[in-house]
Amino acid sequence: MTSDPITNPTDPPPDEKAARIVDLAQRRADRAAAAQGLSAADATDAETVTPDPVVVGGPVDPPERRPDLAEVLDRRSGPVLPLWLTDRYQRRDMLRRAASAAGYHVGTHVVLSPVYAGKVAWYAPQGAARLFSRVLGWTSAETGNWHLRQDAANRNDPKTWLDLDRHRMRQASWRWWVTGAATLTTGGGGMLLAADVTPWSVKLAVLAAGLVGLARYGRPLDKPILARTVVRPIYRKLTAELTRKGIMATGLVKRPEDIVFPAGVGEIRRDGPGYLAIVDLPDGVIAVDVVEERPKLAGGLRLPMDQVWPDVMPREHPSRLALWVADRPVSAMKQPPWPLLRGGQTDYFKPFVYGFDPRMRPVEYRMDERNSLFAGFPGSGKSLSARVVLAGMALDPLVQFAVFDLAGRGDFDAFEPLCPPGLFGSGADEGTKANAYRMLMWLLKECDERGPRIKHYAKQGLNTENKLNRAIAEKDARLRPIVAPIDEVQELITDPEIGKSATAAMTSIVKRGRALGIHLVLMTQRIDNQSLPKGVTSNIAIRTCLAVPSHVETDLALGTGAYRQGARPTQFEIGVDAGWGVRVGYGQMSAVRAAYLDRAAVERICARGVALRGGVTGPADLPAARDVLDDLRAVWVPAERGQHWDTLAGRLADRFPEAYSAVTPEALSALVRGKGVESRNVKSGGSTRKGTYLADITAAAQQRDSDAG
Ligand SMILES: Nc1ncnc2c1ncn2[C@@H]1O[C@H](COP(=O)(O)OP(=O)(O)OP(=O)(O)O)[C@@H](O)[C@H]1O
Secondary structure, eight states: OOOSSOOOTTSOOOOHHHHHSOOHHHHHHHHHHHHTTOOOOOTTOTTOOOOOOOOOSSOOSOOOOOOOHHHHHHOOSSOSSOHHHHOHHHHHHHHHHHHHHHHHHHHHHHHHHHHHHHHHHHHHHHHHHHHHHHHHHHHTTOTTHHHHHHHHHHTTOHHHHHHHHHHHHHHHHHHHHHHHHHHHHHHHHHHHHHSTTSOHHHHHHHHHHHHHHHHHHHSOTTOOSSOOOOOOOOOOOOOHHHHHHHHHHTTOOSOGGGSBOOTTTOSOEEOSSEEEEEEEOOTTOOHHHHHHTHHHHHHHHTSOGGGEEEEEOTTSOTTEEEEEEESSOGGGSOOOOOTTSSSOOOOTTSOEEEEEOTTOOEEEEOOTTOOEEEEOOTTSSHHHHHHHHHHHHHTSTTOEEOEEETTOSSTTGGGGGGSOTTSEEEOSSHHHHHHHHHHHHHHHHHHHHHHHHHHHHIIIIIOSSSSOOHHHHHHOGGGOOEEEEEETTHHHHTOTTTHHHHHHHHHHHHHHSGGGTEEEEEEESOOSTTTSOHHHHTTOSEEEEOSOSSHHHHHHHHOTTTTTTTOOGGGSOTTTTTTEEEEESSSSOEEEEEOOOOHHHHHHHHHHHHHHTTTOOSOTTOOOOOOHHHHHHHHOOTTOSEEEHHHHHHHHHHHOHHHHTTOOHHHHHHHHHTTTOOOEEEEETTEEEEEEEHHHHHHHHHHHHHHHO
16 A cells, blocks of 8 residues: 655645734635635635645555566467367267257247148238239339329329329339239249149249248238247346345445456356356455355345355455356256266276266266265265266276165165175175175275285386376286275264274275275265264265255365355255265365266166176186184184184184284174174183174074075
């Protein structure tokens, strides 16, 4: 800020007393001037106040800087070619829209064609009569002339009448020739058309064109023959005034002129199927505040909520707001189809399209060096959203699956053919939970084994870092990327017995498996500290929060502070907005709706996945999931009848560390009880604690074998 005005501080201050001494001669002169309607004032007028010069420091504003040549050359108003010409997805979308529009309009007109035929039959004779009378009027030169002659006759002016009539006859004399020639030509053309030499198609086309032409000529102006199939969409064009009105409705800003459209980026423009305005809010108001007040903003704009999408701009100052207003409610807009629906492959190490943002722009997903979390209330669409990620991975032939659906609704059944034996489960029973737990143990073992192998290949020059990449995964079948989804993971985490052990395993896998090509996809509908322990979630990179009721769940799912930064999954409505979520961890935080893939589509994609893998669903040396009954018998000391869980857990961990290193006594008890063996009080080594008897284990194993047989 500059201090203004700048005066010389050494100037002597004005003499105040001198200013108050009245010059009587001057006063008299003033009064005389005032009496004549003039006013006079001198520099020492009593009403004149000399402003005290305020000098606070020196000027600090930098001088206006002229942009240099490089900046001027970098200025662009927009892309050279429209986006739909350069962007593959936009182009496809545009073509799809064009085909759909053509199909709609042609279809409607075909259906209405009998109505059109009736209208032509009705109006064509009227058009013929009208044409005949028009030609006759022109040929006889009566049009216009008749009224003038009539006027002359009314005024009893024979001279004018005769002049007009002579003029008419002069015009008519040559017009009859023209009309005669045209009639002969038309007649000749008609005879040629009727002759056998003219093909039927030409006859019909000329006849139809002639009839339609006559009908158009004969119809009243307000009665078109073709029905109107283009309906102008009812949308509000976003203007600066409307933008200000909407923001003012939030009550956050006092004066509309404080809302500034920043130069260079502030022009309101089309962006996808809507308008985008970028505004700078006044001091003290940040974009998150406006996002928070989205209902009031939508009310101010007089638009439904899901047509109004205020957003923070991550790499801008917090008071810069991006307001996108859709032409139609986004829930009513049809998403473009998933680009991989009909063909194509993916790469675990590269992004693929997951869904679309409100502006219908594709939003990508990326698997390598990440884990995923999908959290949302029942019906928010988390299973189907995660299924899109899995469908994408089904199309990379290198990826192995290990899928557990603890809800048992069958949302993931299509992936069973892609899972090696023992690594698929669907059910809300204890057995499926125990199998999911075993899968985690297997992943822990994979974490242990993969590290040294990857290091070995990295040393050979296949990667510059000790991380899995495609070259290594292709080289060694034991190092294929693993995608392991667990739906309703809270069932496992909150299990009184295996919960703790499973949580510890997941925490370890999430941390260590990332660089080793192991990607856990966790889905949960219960969002609290117990169901989503921090140890697990805080290390998951990509988190999607679908519809939830409050900021508490938002922060638990997306990380502390997400709500403050503008994440509002609370504004999604369960059902209507199913599939919409706020995603963090890949690209900027954004609202995105997963592509909608129904069961049949997923089955087709999985069938393509199986074909891509040549029908083989896992590497030949993939260790089979261990059988806990056999393993217990293997570590049993022959003299013992019964043993405590804690002793057995220790023995298993020593003997089979790859499978049981993380097993707790409670987890072991749950695993064994899942096989139908009771946990009993066992006296061993002088103390009585919970454990099991060899006889029970053997009986359960025999029962299992006979069931299998
Ligand atoms: N991306 C989407 N686009 C459109 N509709 C969707 C989308 N995702 C889900 N839905 C709809 O929402 C319904 C519920 O989805 P889903 O089963 O994935 O919910 P959920 O959150 O997993 O529920 P639950 O916790 O009960 O399993 C689906 O049957 C589908 O009709």
